[in-house]
Amino acid sequence: xxxxxxxxxxxxxxxxxxxxxxxxxxxxxxxxxxxxxxxxxxxxxxxxxxxxxxxxxxxxxxxxxxxxxxxxxxxxxxxxxxxxxxxxxxxxxxxxxxxxxxxxxxxxxxxxxxxxxxxxxxxxxxxxxxxxxxxxxxxxxxxxxxxxxxxxxxxxxxxxxxxxxxxxxxxxxxxxxxxxxxxxxxxxxxxxxxxxxxxxxxxxxxxxxxxxxxxxxxxxxxxxxxxxxxxxxxxxxxxxxxxxxxxxxxxxxxxxxxxxxxxxxxxxxxxxxxxxxxxxxxxxxxxxxxxxxxxxxxxxxxxxxxxxxxxxxxxxxxxxxxxxxxxxxxxxxxxxxxxxxxxxxxxxxxxxxxxxxxxxxxxxxxxxxxxxxxxxxx
Numbered sequence: 001x002x003x004x005x006x007x008x009x010x011x012x013x014x015x016x017x018x019x020x021x022x023x024x025x026x027x028x029x030x031x032x033x034x035x036x037x038x039x040x041x042x043x044x045x046x047x048x049x050x051x052x053x054x055x056x057x058x059x060x061x062x063x064x065x066x067x068x069x070x071x072x073x074x075x076x077x078x079x080x081x082x083x084x085x086x087x088x089x090x091x092x093x094x095x096x097x098x099x100x101x102x103x104x105x106x107x108x109x110x111x112x113x114x115x116x117x118x119x120x121x122x123x124x125x126x127x128x129x130x131x132x133x134x135x136x137x138x139x140x141x142x143x144x145x146x147x148x149x150x151x152x153x154x155x156x157x158x159x160x161x162x163x164x165x166x167x168x169x170x171x172x173x174x175x176x177x178x179x180x181x182x183x184x185x186x187x188x189x190x191x192x193x194x195x196x197x198x199x200x201x202x203x204x205x206x207x208x209x210x211x212x213x214x215x216x217x218x219x220x221x222x223x224x225x226x227x228x229x230x231x232x233x234x235x236x237x238x239x240x241x242x243x244x245x246x247x248x249x250x251x252x253x254x255x256x257x258x259x260x261x262x263x264x265x266x267x268x269x270x271x272x273x274x275x276x277x278x279x280x281x282x283x284x285x286x287x288x289x290x291x292x293x294x295x296x297x298x299x300x301x302x303x304x305x306x307x308x309x310x311x312x313x314x315x316x317x318x319x320x321x322x323x324x325x326x327x328x329x330x331x332x333x334x335x336x337x338x339x340x341x342x343x344x345x346x347x348x349x350x351x352x353x354x355x356x357x358x359x360x361x362x363x364x365x366x367x368x369x370x371x372x373x374x375x376x377x378x
Contacts, residue, residue: 003073011073014052018081021046025347031084035350036203038086039119039161047085048117057095061111067304068237072245072296079249082347086205087119089242090158094120094166096238097183101223101231106185113163121162123153123209124232130155131367133168134177134229138211140169140184146217147171147184149192153209157361159195160207163188167209172226181228184220191215201353237303237311240319243362244296247355251292251326254351255285258333261340278336285329292325313375320368323358330355 003011021043022028031040047053056071057063064070071092078085095114098106114120129136138151149169159165165186172180186193192214198206223231259282262273272278299314330352334341341348359365 007070007073010070011077014074014077015081017047017050018078018083022081022083028082028084028347035344038084038203038205039158040084041117043083044085044087044119045117048115051115053088053091053117054111054115056092057111057115058099061099061107062115063111068241068300068307069297069304072241072300075242075245076249076252079246080253082250082253082351087158087161089246090122090162091118091120092242093235093239094122094164097122097166097231097235098185098222100234101183102185103219105219106222110164110185118163119158119161120164120166121156121158122166122168123156123159124168125155126152127154131364133232134181136168136170136181138167138169140167140171140182140216142171143215146215147220149184149186149211149214149216151211153211154206155198155361156195156207156209157205159209160197160204165193165209166222168228168232171228178229180226181232182225183222183228183231184216185222186214186216186220200357202357234310237315239362240315240368241296241300241303243358244299244315244318244322247322247326247358248292248296250351250355250358251289251322251329254326254329254333254348254355255282255289257346257348257351258282258285258329258336261337261346265337265340272336281332281336285325285332288325289329292321295321313372316363316368316371319362320365320372323355324365326355327352327359 022031029035031043032038051064052074054063055066055074056068059065091114095111098110102110124133126136126138138149138153140147140149156165167184167186168181169184170180171182174180192212194210196208197204198208200206259273262278263271265272296318299311299318302311302314330348334348334352337346337348340346
């Protein structure tokens, strides 16, 4: 995809900023408490002050009013630099839902907070409802001019950082399992909400949420009552493209780090990258990366041309391809770096841990393949 002058300048600005603020691995370790914390609030706030968090938020609500293309460029570039702003992805997904379905008051309040540097989260999965979101049972019942929520949610990314959580709960058992779902905006610290972290390969990223008689006023409803499934489907382009952009940038970083290493590492009197076994593998990865870049950027361009159009096949393809390529690149990068790829000092093992889960969250690769197949009537 050919970039405009403004888009190239935007990428250059992000590169320059991240080079200064994140840059060397020592600085990255400082920002992340040795790799333990993948969201640095101070760095995030600096990006907010530059107006970058609101790149795709309409100007009417204080954003830059740009398209999916500019959002993708921001995601890809910050991911390449491994900027510790993990809260951005879920925040952008949640903000897009609020922009599309929220009341005017919700838009001005929540989008304003997002632009100022707060984190947002979205909670769909449950212990018995992961890929099958329609099977969720966390219940919101009408009570005294509002709603009372009871049940458990799980795998909620960034809930421990968030000011608000966009909750999807069951409000009716009538009709099919995709009927009777409603979105609610839950403030952090709401009485009756408990957030418990889940230890993962990547550290503290996801959480269990426990709702016990958690009261939400009527104005916490986002969109239409019992129409949450349709609203979820409308947001899939955004979620999948955010993940595709992040993993495209991560794959590029894994590739570049590997190439740098095999150029510098000598064995048997020559750089290890000059051995055919490694050179051919890197050639294959370079080709896969270019194919992925072209696909992801093309889908972003199509969405930018018609934001209201749903592209389930193309968005699933972008998410599937970018996450699988990133995982393969990081795994092969570790192999080509040998013991140094396994050592935390060099960072490839961190890239591997970050990419392995990407083929699971946001809809597994198996689910993406199923969606793609169904679009062909299979």
